[in-house]
Amino acid sequence: MFRIQPAMLKIAAAAWLLGATSAMADTTLEFTQWWEPELPAGSLRAIMNDFEAANPGIKVTLVSGPYATTRDQISVGAATGTLSDVVGLDGAWVNNLNAQNALADMNPMMDASRFDKTQVADIIKVDGKAVMFPVASFVYPVFVNLDLAAQAGVTKLPSTRAEFLEAAKKMTHADKNQYGWVLPLSLQTPSGVQNDMMSWVWASGQSMMAGGKPALEGKPVVDMLTFVKSLNDAGTISPGIATKTEQEKVEEFVNDRVGMMIDSLAHVNLIRKRNPKLNFDLIPVPVVEGYTGKRGLPYASWGIGISAGSKHQEEAWKLVQYLMSEKVNAKLVSLANAFPGNVKAKPDFVTADKAFGKAFEIFKTGYLANEFTGLPVAEDLMTQFDVQAQKMLTGEQSPEQAAANAQKGWMAKF
Amino acid sequence: MNRQKRSRHHRLKRAVAPYLYLSPSLVIIGLLMLLPMVTVIGYSFQNSAVLRRDPSFAGLKHYQAIFADPVFWASLWHTLYFTCMSVVFHMTIGMIFALMLNSDRINPTLRNILRVLYILPWLFTAVIIAVIWRLLLEPNGVVNSILMQLGLIGSKIEWFSSPETALHAVTFANIWAGYPLFMVSLLAGLQGIPKDFYEAADIDGAKAYQKLIFITIPQLMPIIISISLLDFIWTMQVFPLIWITTGGGPIYSTEVLSTYTYKLAFSSYNLSQAAASAVIILLISLGLTLFYIRYQKAR
Structure with missing residues (x-):
């Protein structure tokens, strides 16, 4: 008959102790x-x-x-x-x-x-x-539909804002539901302010801040708003801006309905999966005329x-x-x-x-830029800017007024 | 002495018994309804509620801030417009369809097909309804295409993206989604009206509209009032449909109390003010609920 020996008990106790000690450690x-x-x-x-x-x-x-x-x-x-x-x-x-x-x-x-x-x-x-x-x-570079660009006669991909505006105009054929650019400003996810608007400021090495405070009334942001307004006035932005989400932006690009969009590199595989035939290239976000410094990459x-x-x-x-x-x-x-x-x-x-x-080359030659990082209630700031940008795009106010109103709202949060 | 004690014990047992039977429900109601409500009310009187471990007492500060905010008043107005229009049209469309489905003049097979078709919107969740209407009403969507082909509009309308049309568009989507409740309830009511009333009216030479006004509607009135009040309370709190279609925009044109509160909580992280806004919604809903209860009691 099997009997438990004292030695066995000691071994078991030692093993348990060892296990328990290591678990506690x-x-x-x-x-x-x-x-x-x-x-x-x-x-x-x-x-x-x-x-x-x-x-x-x-x-x-x-x-x-x-x-x-x-x-x-x-x-x-x-x-x-x-x-x-x-x-x-x-x-x-x-x-x-x-x-x-x-x-x-x-x-x-x-x-x-x-x-x-x-x-x-x-x-x-x-x-x-x-x-x-x-x-x-x-990172968020600009995606360009090369087939639409070629059809529109855009042989050189834009490097400056003026070139971008020209390319967007050429790619726009509203009668065919085809537009040069897409801007998602849905208030549901106001990240379009960061990715699709402020990215123009950062790309040119500029800033929306000064001394740790908002500087939305400064030239960089007002110029960016003026530029976006000029794209809108020229009819180059796909309609439905105020309720468009990032997902819809990608869908429009995938379906050949927009020539250019600023989007996350994370979507490359998704775009290929949704439309394997889509012929596209990536370029850095265009800069203001004459800027030759390092580009900020949203x-x-x-x-x-x-x-x-x-x-x-x-x-x-x-x-x-x-x-x-x-x-x-x-x-x-x-x-x-x-x-x-x-x-x-x-x-x-x-x-x-x-x-x-x-x-990766674009990434290495530029620097990471996202000034919303570290700001208080960043999403709320984007929402406030979004509302002012929407008012500007509906003609309710000028870029200067939009910037001034956004500045007022932001200062309250600082 | 012993008997007295036993009798007292018996009386106590009898007095406690109902509460014991009720206790499971009371505990559930307390934990799932009263506790969250009281907690939110408490938050509305605190500074940095939830976000700070030691929030200080704020008094009525958050309520004052909300009442001073023009966006709150705009969202209150939008909520009222959205709710009133939805209830009125839910009732009207529900009544028309219910009368149609109750009519003997329509072929029974067609009636059954219509019954299925008319009830369809009720089967979809708010998210699906929002996606359907976003696709239909987008600038390049089916609605614009049909209207342009019919020559009713000259250019594409940005239904959800234009401040002029957005509130009407979301209200329309909500009307489409909500009329089946009225339709089903009224249909049940119509089937319960004794045929003798109509036969007597026929003998008196009453016309169709007279039968509708003097028999059908009065007979359905209790259902109409009950469902309208419930619909008013539910519609006031609609969130997903508006959030997914417009996010409260463009600008603030479709901001309603629910989206306003959500933004305060999850965009501004101002949970105290969001709690104050939620309490205001609660008070409005409570007023309507009390009205509903009083009406039910009176019946």
Whole structure:
């Protein structure tokens, strides 16, 4: 008959103790983001597994959800002090989160670990605190339908605003439902202000801010509004501007109804899937006459930050460093079809795909520009500007008045 | 003494029993309705509600800010227009279709086909309805194409994108989506009107419109009033249809109380002011609900 020997009990107790001790020694990091659903299934988990293997004693729990849900979850988490250790961030959120003291300053962590700051494409700072790194960037170049351009006799793709206006006029044939440009200004998602309007300002190395305050009445923004109005007055913008969404913008381009659009590089595969025959090219956003400097490239990003309330900031910083490191960053952005947060990382799709390769060249010769990143209630600012732009396009006010009214609204938020 | 005690105990048990039976419902109502309502009312009197762990008392500040905002008054007016027009047309169209489906003059097969067709809008969710109407009313959509071919319009109309037409367009889409409720309710009411009334009216030589005015409508009045009040309360709170079709724009031309509140909460992150706006909507709805309850009691 089988009998339990005292020695067996001792071995079992030792094994349990060992297991329990190692389990207690593990630090579990919670990482909230919206990236996992947007990446190939299991790929972000695989990166986390690699991180765990490289950092014994640290486990990562991914808390994933759609973008909007994640945004709400993070806002509430910041208020209630239950924010995850590591959080995926959009630049538009960081000001609010910083105002709630929810984000840790990564400057001391960078100094303590002698982190090479030159390797990252950007560090988002609020009140001097380094609160976010863009891990992956989705840049917004101009997509040009080459067949429509050729039919319209546009042989040289536009490089300046004047050339763009001319090309848009030539490509417009309203009787055939064909227009030169598309501008989505739906108030449901006012990101068109950032991607399709302010991108003209940033492309020419200009700014909508001055000394940390809005400068919408300045020449750069007024000129941009005047330019957009001239495109509208010339009838080159596809109708339905005030309710058009980004998705509809892409649909119109896919269906040969617009010649040019400013759009995220992330949509290249989608466009090809929707219309494999579409012959298009990518160009940088045209600049003001005579500008020869570096071009600002509008972008949206997957940012990353650390919770100020995290009890495991040291481990959290290890995860941030890991995701920002050259090889891992290249791997992540290759999966996301995005551009890297680490300037040394080179995603594999840029060599395998001509369009991405060209966009990567544009990316390398320019710089990332998105002044809404870090602004308070960025979406609200876009909505306010959107309303004024709509009033201008319906003829209710001039570009100068639109800029002045938007400035007034923005100042109230600052 | 013992008997007295037992009797008191029995009385207590009898008094408590109803509350025990009601307690599951009371707990559910308390948790799912009263608690959120009271919480939101509380937020409306706080500064930086939800966003701060230690919100301070704000008094009536957020209510004052809302009443001083011209966009709020515009959205209130748009809500009233949207709601009143929707209810009136839901009722009118619902009545016409119900009379048509109740008529013996229409072939039964055709009647059955119409019954299915007329009820279709009710089967779609608000999102589908919004997408359908966005596609139909877009500048290059079917509606413009037909109107241009008929020579009724000279150029394409931007139904949802023009400040002049947007509110009418979303109201139209909502009318299309909501009339089946009236139609079905009125049809049930029509089928319950005794035929003797019409036979007596025929003997008296009453004309069709006289029968409608003096028999049908009075007989249907309780249903008309009940459904109109409910429809008014529901329509006042419509959000997805307006949000998906216009987002409250262009400019503020289709801003209604629901989109106004949503923007305050999720665009401006001003959850305190959004709570104040939600409380205002609650008070308006409460007024209508009390009116409805009083009417039901009076019946």
